[in-house]
């Protein structure tokens with residue numbers, strides 16, 4: 200009995216010790232505000248740690264982009280997807296004014312029919328859509344949460360984007376190569 204009691208006591212002591220150690224490890228991650236008042240130098244480290252932990256759980260999109268895009272893409276009925284073709288050439292988009300419906304899943308085919316490379320740059324529009332994927336010539340798919348700019352290489356370059364416009368508005372699209380924009384490569388994307 201004495202021996203058993205001793206083992207139990209040791210086990211309790213060890214458990215207490217490990218609890219103390221784990222508590223020490225957890226402690227720095229405690230509410231940043233209370234820590235920052237006492238030890239400002241360590242507060243930054245713990246804040247950085249908690250931000251890192253949050254990213255591991257669910258990666259955050261850059262500010263301004265649709266945050267719940269993945270859920271919208273998953274919930275959408277892609278059998279009702281509409282296909283729209285936009286041609287890029289010297290120096291125009293066709294159509295120049297693209298009209299889309301908010302909440303409607305789209306495949307937008309960006310086709311370069313010109314002799315030069317062209318950009319399809321629409322930063323505000325790109326921020327206001329839920330991204331499913333991009334497809335290159337039916338040969339490769341790129342899964343993305345957000346996009347900044349797209350370039351479609353000269354004839355016969357093609358890039359298909361699968362998106363759901365989320366926020367209504369009038370957005371500008373243009374080509375950023377040389378003076379293409381000034382020569383006419385600026386159009387609008389209207390989401391209603």
Ligand SMILES: [Cu+2]
Nearest residue numbers: 317318374379
């Ligand atoms: Cu261009």
